[in-house]
Amino acid sequence: MSTLGIIAILTLLYWLYITYDAHNGMHLLYTLPRSLKLPDKPPLVSVIIAAKEEESTILETVRHLLSQNYPRLEIIAVNDRSQDATGVRLDELRRWSQNKSEISTPLKIIHITHLPDGWLGKNHALYQGYQQTRGQYLLFTDADILFSPNAITDAVTYMKEQDVQHLTLTPNMIARGALLKGFVHFFLFSFSLFVRPWRANLDNAREPGIGIGAFNMVSRSAYEAIGTHKAIALRPDDDLQLGISLKKAGFRQKVLSGKHILQVEWYPTLKAAVIGLEKNLFSGFRYSYSIALLACLGQLIFFILPWLGLISLWDWRGAIYGLDVILQIWLYRKLMSRLMDKRAEEAYLLPVSASLLLYTIIRSVWLTWKQGGIYWRGTFYSLRELKKK
Incomplete structure (x- = not known):
């Protein structure tokens, strides 16, 4: 032959x-179910966003978070050494939200001007944000994600009902043009066949785990047990490594589709997608x-x-x-x-x-x-x- x-x-x-x-x-990769009612005594949720040169997207992301219908929420937005107007826009948004009586969610802004040795910028920013939180649950998300008003309510209710310590969601990815759409979707397809995300939903398996940057919600106790972002300080794929660490440590993890509550335009052009991925693919x-x-x-x-x-x-x-x-x-x-x-x-x-x-x-x-x-x-x-x- x-x-x-x-x-x-x-x-x-x-x-x-x-x-x-x-x-x-x-069949394990189902859509996050809608919540019919809030859990009794809803826990405080701390949302942590790291933003560097995100002036075009950060305001809309934070405004969507301020519009959440979840009653116990705090938002910590970290301006990570941005050279554009990201920090200015965040400060303006904080002042605006403080003057709106219908907005009860506290918004805290942290400005980072120095990156210490041994840290990747985003990981350091997320860790600094965590240090300012009080929540029982932590939500790490990106600065270009759009949330539906019930997103956090649905997520917290599911985690409480199913006794889940880590919930990560896939967003609806917007891509303009056939070539860009094909490339972005194929990357997700190829990545899925490599990591087989459905296996993360098997409770008796310690690996492989998974984490997605658009939505990584984790209980505070589980996050601290794996060593926080200090343990993955120099990993460009911090979102994935967070999920891998949690699964390996034995915490109950679920990866579900959040296509109905999360939306993101990952890259605006095919060239931007190639340049963006070539920076961190080797780390994978x-x-x-x-x-x-x-x-x-x-x-x-x-x-x-x-x-x-x-x-x-x-x-x-x-x-x-x-x-x-x-x-x-x-x-x-x-x-x-x-x-x-x-x-x-x-x-x-x-x-x-x-x-x-x-x-x-x-x-x-x-x-x-x-x-x-x-x-x-x-x-x-x-x-x-x-x-x-």
């Missing part, structure tokens, strides 16, 4: 296995060149090669690759529907999106190696320091 024939069979076995695993586990492979190489080979063999084989091989191998493509499209559409309520008409762009992600991974590794580290939000972190942490 030829090498291409062996690869074709192995590729089919992969897609059959991952389709079977996802099909059996996808623990800065290991061998793991990154395996990831590249995986993208090439399992996601791109089936499409090439389908159009170039007119024998049994082409038929096998055709079946791979059918399974890939079916699973892609199923996951997009489950996580974001998307019909995924851009499925025909899967080989293009996979090629773009492969390029981004390679570029991420190359840039990190060439620079000897990463530039993150205007600050350079050496590869030696990142690996040590």
Whole structure:
């Protein structure tokens, strides 16, 4: 049997296995249920937002949070060394909210001017925000998320009723243009097949865990038990690592769809998406060149090669690759529907999106190696320091 024939069979076995695993586990990725009533004695929730050069989005995010119908809420917005008008806008918003009698949620603004050694900027900002909180529950979120008024009420009610210590939600991701939509959705698809988020909802499994930056709500006791953000001080993927640490420590974790209560425009353009991802993709492979190489080979063999084989091989191998493509499209559409309520008409762009992600991974590794580290939000972190942490 030829090498291409062996690869074709192995590729089919992969897609059959991952389709079977996802099909059996996808029912665990349900939508966060609506709350019919508040829990008795609702706990105080502290929302922590880190913002650096976010003047175009931070006001709308905080205003959505100030409009929550949850009765016991405090918001701590941390301006992390911003060079634009982020800090000014936050101070203006605080003054505005204090003069509105219908707004009872306290808004506290922290301005950070110095980043100590051993910290990534966002992680340090979130930790500084945590130190000012009083809540029994902590919600770490990003500075560009739009919340429906009942988002926190639904989340707290679910956590209390289900005895969950960590709840993370997938948002509805807005992407303008077919190429950008295809790339963003494919990244989520590929990431999901890699981490298999449905397994985080299995209570008897210690790993893998997951955390999503749009919505990471955790009980204060669990967060402190894993060492807070100090334990992940130099991880660019802090949201993911927070979830992994909590799951590994044995805390009950749930990842659900928040497509009906959370919305975000992740990147405005395809170029911005590639540049944004190339800064931290290598960290997802623990800065290991061998793991990154395996990831590249995986993208090439399992996601791109089936499409090439389908159009170039007119024998049994082409038929096998055709079946791979059918399974890939079916699973892609199923996951997009489950996580974001998307019909995924851009499925025909899967080989293009996979090629773009492969390029981004390679570029991420190359840039990190060439620079000897990463530039993150205007600050350079050496590869030696990142690996040590």
